[in-house]
């Protein structure tokens with residue numbers, strides 16, 4: 001993205017460092033992400049959009065696609081691998097080789113609409129993965145859970161009105177990308193929270209709004225847009241979550257997956273820009289996913 005941009009490579013290093021420090025690293029199965037196939041991405045993005053991205057991808061330097069989203073010679077390659085991570089995770093889980101997966105990926109995806117990159121996102125990774133689960137394995141109901149501080153406008157754009165998908169989201173509002181307060185479909189359960197909302201308010205919203213909706217929908221697989229920028233220490237947003245809240249919400253989602261989804265969860269990194277808080281939050285999220 002260019003020097004000084006918050007969506008930086010050090011984010012993944014911070015996650016790795018913290019997983020090692022927490023004693024989790026050696027306990028996990030690590031799998032490299034192959035690139036997604038173009039046809040797998042085309043299931044949720046327009047062909048014209050993919051062509052346009054390829055055309056604007058520079059041989060050297062960076063090109064701004066919007067005021068905060070830049071593309072360089074390596075961006076699309078990384079984006080294909082980020083989307084491929086979710087596909088690989090679905091395959092590992094559906095073949096019984098893993099119960100759940102966390103994809104430590106960049107660039108993130110939930111702002112990417114069917115035909116538009118924005119907010120550091122190019123391909124909607126979680127949408128590509130969930131579409132793969134439906135197409136390759138015949139799943140008929142999947143849930144997307146998004147707890148990034150920003151509304152997942154891209155995922156909503158792709159799936160609003162699709163009865164196979166339930167999306168539940170909690171995000172700061174009013175705030176970038178200034179959408180989500182009026183859901184675009186009845187399958188979109190959006191919970192806007194005012195700035196300075198606490199972990200307690202987040203938990204109440206999950207219990208009162210997400211969990212009844214998820215249990216009623218009975219998804220066959222859960223996909224988490226796991227952004228950690230609602231952390232108290234992350235000044236990208238102004239919510240007050242801490243590591244314990246991420247552990248708690250992960251535990252609630254594990255319970256939903258245990259009842260309805262044969263424990264199948266694919267969690268994919270979205271935001272989270274304060275490096276220490278990001279590492280600590282992901283470590284708690286992953287620790288709970290391991291069943292600890």
Ligand SMILES: [Zn+2]
Pocket residue numbers: 148149150227229270271272
């Ligand atoms: Zn975010």
